[in-house]
Amino acid sequence: MSLIIPDGGKLxxxxxxEDLQPAKRAEAARLPHLTITDYDLQWIHVLAEGWASxxxxxxxxxxxxxxxxxxxxxxxxxxxxxxxxxxxxAITDSDAERLGNSDxxxxxxxxxxxxxxxRNPEFYSHQKEERVARSFGTTHIGQPTIERIMAMGDTxxxxxxxxxxxxxxxxxxxxxxxxxxxxxxxxxRRQTDAxxxxxxxxxxxxxxxxxxxxxxQRLIREGYHNPVLLLHPLGGWTKQDDVPLSVRMRQxxxxxxxxxxxxxxxxxxxxxxxxxxxxPTEVQWHAKARLNAGANFYIVGRDPAGMKHPERLxxxxxxxxxxxxxxxxxxxxxxxxxxxxxxxxxxxxAYDKVAGExxxxxxxxxxxxxxxxxxxxxxxxxxxxxxxxxxxxxxxWKVIADFYRNM
Amino acid sequence: MSLIIPDGGKLxxxxxxEDLQPAKRAEAARLPHLTITDYDLQWIHVLAEGWASxxxxxxxxxxxxxxxxxxxxxxxxxxxxxxxxxxxxAITDSDAERLGNSDxxxxxxxxxxxxxxxRNPEFYSHQKEERVARSFGTTHIGQPTIERIMAMGDTxxxxxxxxxxxxxxxxxxxxxxxxxxxxxxxxxRRQTDAxxxxxxxxxxxxxxxxxxxxxxQRLIREGYHNPVLLLHPLGGWTKQDDVPLSVRMRQxxxxxxxxxxxxxxxxxxxxxxxxxxxxPTEVQWHAKARLNAGANFYIVGRDPAGMKHPERLxxxxxxxxxxxxxxxxxxxxxxxxxxxxxxxxxxxxAYDKVAGExxxxxxxxxxxxxxxxxxxxxxxxxxxxxxxxxxxxxxxWKVIADFYRNM
Numbered sequence: 001m002s003l004i005i006p007d008g009g010k011l012x013x014x015x016x017x018e019d020l021q022p023a024k025r026a027e028a029a030r031l032p033h034l035t036i037t038d039y040d041l042q043w044i045h046v047l048a049e050g051w052a053s054x055x056x057x058x059x060x061x062x063x064x065x066x067x068x069x070x071x072x073x074x075x076x077x078x079x080x081x082x083x084x085x086x087x088x089x090a091i092t093d094s095d096a097e098r099l100g101n102s103d104x105x106x107x108x109x110x111x112x113x114x115x116x117x118x119r120n121p122e123f124y125s126h127q128k129e130e131r132v133a134r135s136f137g138t139t140h141i142g143q144p145t146i147e148r149i150m151a152m153g154d155t156x157x158x159x160x161x162x163x164x165x166x167x168x169x170x171x172x173x174x175x176x177x178x179x180x181x182x183x184x185x186x187x188x189r190r191q192t193d194a195x196x197x198x199x200x201x202x203x204x205x206x207x208x209x210x211x212x213x214x215x216x217q218r219l220i221r222e223g224y225h226n227p228v229l230l231l232h233p234l235g236g237w238t239k240q241d242d243v244p245l246s247v248r249m250r251q252x253x254x255x256x257x258x259x260x261x262x263x264x265x266x267x268x269x270x271x272x273x274x275x276x277x278x279x280p281t282e283v284q285w286h287a288k289a290r291l292n293a294g295a296n297f298y299i300v301g302r303d304p305a306g307m308k309h310p311e312r313l314x315x316x317x318x319x320x321x322x323x324x325x326x327x328x329x330x331x332x333x334x335x336x337x338x339x340x341x342x343x344x345x346x347x348x349x350a351y352d353k354v355a356g357e358x359x360x361x362x363x364x365x366x367x368x369x370x371x372x373x374x375x376x377x378x379x380x381x382x383x384x385x386x387x388x389x390x391x392x393x394x395x396x397w398k399v400i401a402d403f404y405r406n407m
Numbered sequence: 408m409s410l411i412i413p414d415g416g417k418l419x420x421x422x423x424x425e426d427l428q429p430a431k432r433a434e435a436a437r438l439p440h441l442t443i444t445d446y447d448l449q450w451i452h453v454l455a456e457g458w459a460s461x462x463x464x465x466x467x468x469x470x471x472x473x474x475x476x477x478x479x480x481x482x483x484x485x486x487x488x489x490x491x492x493x494x495x496x497a498i499t500d501s502d503a504e505r506l507g508n509s510d511x512x513x514x515x516x517x518x519x520x521x522x523x524x525x526r527n528p529e530f531y532s533h534q535k536e537e538r539v540a541r542s543f544g545t546t547h548i549g550q551p552t553i554e555r556i557m558a559m560g561d562t563x564x565x566x567x568x569x570x571x572x573x574x575x576x577x578x579x580x581x582x583x584x585x586x587x588x589x590x591x592x593x594x595x596r597r598q599t600d601a602x603x604x605x606x607x608x609x610x611x612x613x614x615x616x617x618x619x620x621x622x623x624q625r626l627i628r629e630g631y632h633n634p635v636l637l638l639h640p641l642g643g644w645t646k647q648d649d650v651p652l653s654v655r656m657r658q659x660x661x662x663x664x665x666x667x668x669x670x671x672x673x674x675x676x677x678x679x680x681x682x683x684x685x686x687p688t689e690v691q692w693h694a695k696a697r698l699n700a701g702a703n704f705y706i707v708g709r710d711p712a713g714m715k716h717p718e719r720l721x722x723x724x725x726x727x728x729x730x731x732x733x734x735x736x737x738x739x740x741x742x743x744x745x746x747x748x749x750x751x752x753x754x755x756x757a758y759d760k761v762a763g764e765x766x767x768x769x770x771x772x773x774x775x776x777x778x779x780x781x782x783x784x785x786x787x788x789x790x791x792x793x794x795x796x797x798x799x800x801x802x803x804w805k806v807i808a809d810f811y812r813n814m
Contacts, residue, residue: 011696041544061737062737065687065741066741069478069687069738069741069742070477070478070479070690070741070743071477072477072478072743074741074743080743084476125731127544127731129544129545129719130544130730131539133543133544133546134541134544136540136541137534137536137537137541138537138540138546139540139541139545139546140585168470203738219622280472280476281476291684297411312536316635323622324532324534324538327472330468330469330472331472331476334469334472334473334476334477334481334488335476335477336477336479336481336743
C-alpha cells in the first residue's frame, strides 16, 4: 500500500525566506505600524504555516462572509474548501482612519518587535454581534471568546501577510511546534500509510489511549500497514480553568514514556491555534487544519470544542451544555470541503470498576462504570487522593497532581 | 432563442391527488392528531407546492443542521441545493411524548380541520437560542421572528408530508397563489425566454417600476426576445407595520392598470411564504424559491429582508440596520446552490426633484434627490398630503392613502 497523504490543497507558507528577511525587515521598519496582541500573533502563526491554506492572510470581506454563512470558501477553480471560523484582524476605528490609505502595514507586538507586513489591506465593518451569533450559536458574553470579540474594535482589516520570520515563543516547547510541511515530512520519513489525528486540550487518560490504540488496530484490520497517530494538543489560548500547555505536554510525554501510547507510532506535536469553544463550528476548523497537515483520519468524540452554557440550566437544574453533544460529530461528517478526511466517531470510554481499567462504556452494565470528569480529577489531585488504578498512567498522573497541588 | 427555464431540481408536489383524497382523509381521521398554527400552515403551503424542493416535508435533523451551518443541502447524488432557512415544526415536550411512538401523525388546525399527514416522524431537540443566533445573526427578542421562535416548543418533528388538499385561504386572493408548477406553465404559455423575479412586501413606487422596466430593456439588449417579470409579493405573515397583503395586491393591480408596469410582460402572483426578516440568510430563500418556480434572473436591492435593529443605534444615534445593507446582495451572489440564478443587483432609485420623477440616484448631484421612505409615505397619507408627482401612479397612491386614512 502506498503513501496516501491527501494534498489538502496548496499549502501556503507566508514566512519570508531567510535571504530576503533583512530587506523585508528594513521595509517593515519604514511602513506605518499597527500594534497587535499576543492573540493576534497566534492567528498569524496559524496563517504563516498554512494550517488555514489556502488563506494567504487575514480574511477579506468576501472570505469572511462565506465563512460566516457557509463555513466554506469557493475557490476560483470552483472547488470548495472548508473554512468555518473567521480568521480576522480587528482594529479600532481610529486605527482604521489612520491606516486607511496605506498600501502596506507593519504588524508589531506591544514591545515593538515587527512580526509581519500586511499588504493591500481591505478595511470592512466588524459586525461583532452578528459574527458571534453566527459562529457560536449564542451571543452570551459569558462565553469567553465572545467576551473577547465583543471588546474588539469595530473594523476588520484583511490582506496578504508576509511574516518576517518563523513564529517562536521561547517557552521550551518550540521544537514541538511542527508546521504542516514539517509534519508531512515526518510522516513521509516514517513511511506511514494512514495518519489519524487526535485533537485535545486536556490530559490523556487511559480511556483516550484505549480509543487511540483501538483506532490503530482498526486501521490495521482495514489493511493499513503502518498507521501513525498525530497526538496534537492545542497550543494557543485556552480558558483559565483548562490545564496549561506546558503541564499537558509533560503529561503527554509521560504517557508515551510509560508506553501507554506507543512512541514508535505516535507523533506528538503542538497545534498553534487558539481555542474558541465554538463547538460544531470549531470542530470543522480543527479537522481542516489537520487535513492540511496530512492527516487522513480524524477522531471525534462527544461535544468537541464544547463547554457549558454560561447561564442556561438543563432539566436537572445543572449547567447545560452550550452545544448538543452529538452535533459536533454530525456536522463534521456533513461539512463541505472535508470529504477527503475520514471521520472516526469516538466511542465513549469510562472507568470499568469491575475490570479495574478504562473500557468502552457498555450500556448493558452501566452501573459498573464511573465517569471521571476533569473536575473530579482536579478534586482527586487537590485532596491528595489517587484516582482508581488503571485510570491514568502513574507518571502521567503525577504531572497532573503536582500541577493542581501547586496551584 | 429557446425557452431557458432552469429545472431548479425536481419539483416536489406533496398534495394528495384528488382521487386518493377520500381514503387519505379517512386515514387522517384515525391517526393521532397534532394541532398546528396558521403560521405552520403557511410553511406547509410552501412545502406542499415545491417552493422548497427537494424537501418532502418538515426538515429532519440532518437537513436542519446542514441548513443552520452551511445554508445548503447535499443530495445523495453529491449535488448541492441552497436551503438557508429552517423549515421546521416545533412542538411541546408533552406532545413529543404523546406522539413519540407514532408512525404517522395528522396535522390539523385549531378548528379541527385536518390539513396533512406527517409520516415517519423524527423527533429532535429544538435548540432555539442556537437556531435564532445562526439564522438571524442576533438573539434579540425584539426581532419579531425571534420572539415567535423563542416562544415555541422545545422539540422539532420532521417527516414526510402528505397534504390532504391544496391550501386555500378564501380571502379572495387565492387565484393569485400560483404554485411553482403553475407559474412554469404560465411562463411556457407566454413563450418567454427570460424570467426575472422581483420579491417585495411593500407598495410599488415608480422607482421600483423604473428598475424593473430597466431590467427588461437590459435583457432585450442582451438578446432575449420576450423577458417576463414575475412580480411576486410575499403573502405569508409579515410584521404589524407592513402594509397588509390585500392592500398591496390592490396597489400592484393599480400599477399594472395604469401601465406603469406592462401587464403583457408581467405575471403578478403571491409567494405564500411567511416573512422572517433574516436579511442575508432569508434573501437566499427568497431567491431559491423563485428558482424553483422557473425564474432565471433575480433582482436584489439594498438590505433585502432587512429591518432595523431592535436596540442598537448607529453613529448618528438612529436605529441601526440589523444587517449591513450590502451583505444581502454579496451573500446571495456567493451562495452555494444558486449558481444557475443570475443575480441582478438593484440600482437605487430616488425622487429626482429636478426631473420631477423617480430616477436612478446620481451621487454627483445628490442634492437633487429625495428618498421617500415607507414611514414618509405613511405620513403623507395620514396628513392627507400627496407625494410629489411622479413618485407613484395616481390610482396606486389612492389605494395606499385610503388604507392609511382608514387605519
